Amino acid sequence: MNKINGYAGMILKIDLTTESISKIPLTEELITKFLGGAGINARLAYDYIEPDAKPLSPQNALILGAGPLVGTLTPGAGKTNITAKSPSSRFIGSSGSGHMGMLKFAGYDHVMITGKADRPVYLKIGDEVEIKDARHIWGKDTWETTDAVWHDLGRQYAVLGIGPAGENLVRDASIIANKYSAFARTGMGAVMGSKNLKAIAVFGSKGISVADPKKFIKIVNKLCREIPKLQDDNFRKYGKGLAHLEGVIKTGGLAYKNFRNTAGPELLKVFDIDKLLGAIERSRRSCFSCPVGCKHYMLGKEGGELAGLALPISCGLNPIITAINCGITGWPEVLKFAEMSNRLGMDQISISGIVAMAIELYEKEIITKADTDGLKLEWNSETFFRLVHDIAYRKGIGNILANGLKEASQQIGKGAEYYAIHFKGIGGIESRIFLSAFLLGALTNATGHFSNIMFFRTTGDELVRYCKKIGMTEKEIESVSSGPDGYNVPRMTKWADDHSFVLECLGICMHYIYQEFDISLWADLYSAATGIDMDAQGLFQAAARGRDMRKAFNMREGATRKDDGVPKRFLSEPVQFGGKMYPPINSSNLDALLTEYYEERGWDSNKGTLSTERLEELTLP
């Protein structure tokens, strides 16, 4: 097969046990059905990870994928995906980040890593592929690891590293790219650690061509002209994340003390953004090929509250959301957590969920000082940082907590499972204040991670505009445009999730600015890059295949409808927010919502599974 433009055209396969390195051509069928990135990764995971493979065994495959627009001038096309069987959920795991686009220049769209090295190693994926000794960097944090690899190979390499958490097989360990960009969710860092793989360095000198350069650049330039118009004043002043802080707080999105309550608007006084900006010097940072630059480098001003801080940071919002759930408030504490989780290589959302659970279990005397080596667990920063550290190094009670929300709570027993707030084992978000496609997506997503499409309360003309933007027909729009929440939440969840997956497959960031563009524009760009005729409907069909592929993976692992449930606390306890009490989620209503979601997906609405015909269509060799 001739190489298709836009794609590198090759999959790299590395077995760390036998140290064998091979190349597999990327087939036209894979491209046609699943586009690339997260979509093709889902299919490769199904094909190459055996159903009985344990997540932390040599049989699991760590699969890297860079979509067809990655490596080009497409704005925001730096998003790459890592997929494997998740040690947190034991279902399919997946996480994305913006600093692995160099993979295309090494000549690969995807990399599959299986086996386990007999000593710590790191991979050099360049024009040549080498398995290199990493014994001298084992034990180092992600910043030190990156420095060591840069010293060895040069700073043109993108470096994906794990910290102590990944080495110690902490179930929610992350992979950190270039010191600050995280493949955070679903425990991909632990999979890497289980293979004795400390880092992956990527660069190369292979070129990426596009089918119609003139048309391609014309669309790229159009996008470049539009992007500045989409950056509002708040974004320019505060950057992504912090610009959303007020909105998240005001809509009840901040769980407090292990989801017992919700933090209210009073927190805006604690997290005064202007006070933060007064205490730091800040400069913007971008992912690969992104003209938005929503990330930051923060430097504490001398003599100020944050003196000594020197932190590259992806998103200021996540560490706030997660630390608050452990009762921690204040900029110094939150930014310390951001640095700590980054250097140790841990997912902020899941790890803080585990710490919050532990503190509550201590309060409820389900665990005692006998379990914690005499440590009193309280809602304060001393407990918080001690537990985060002890989880990373598996010290004391941290050795159990490192096994993730699901497994650790089962090990502790005595009713601890009730206090483990997770979706399929992955740390979750508050879902009781109001229903939205964003929140329902957290339940139904095969990976347990919530959707990256921020679809909350969009109704009326705004809803119609969104639906048209993603290429829905009049009939499809009609089917989603009414319901008690202003729109049909379960049906819309399907569409918003697939919108997010289109971007994930192409390699486009899911930042709200990139969500603004018509899908037909991305389809035109894909056609110009690859020479393959594509339209919005075609992109959505491919995204649905990829989503279904993930479902097929989970079905093979025994997933049933009950795995799409919510934490028990959400079904039995009300939550207070803004002086009002919100009832627990009604399980009958939830069942009805799931049934309608499955219908919209074309799944068996009773079982929540793919039909036999769809399964065959997707998985036949």
Add this chain to the structure above:
Amino acid sequence: MSKKKNGRITIAPDLCTGCLRCALACSFFTSPEKTFNLSNSRITVLPGYDLRQFEIAFKDACDQCGICVQYCEFGALNRKKNTDKIIEEKHETGVADE
């Protein structure tokens, strides 16, 4: 004296975000076959070890055409206005649409 030594493209490393779009654009527009390839770019952008700033440099082959300036959205690369005409001429013969 080379065009580069005239210093017509100025670098403000404190404004660089590390997106590498300058290098992507350079590799594409300066290659006859129009491919993206950072190794062929005439501008290099490397992260500092502490990530506080990026190190930006032009290779000897750089003829200061200015395409990197056009694709820098952050003001890290600039050129004096009296040389803007060169960019326009470049685009008339290249594949850029404007």
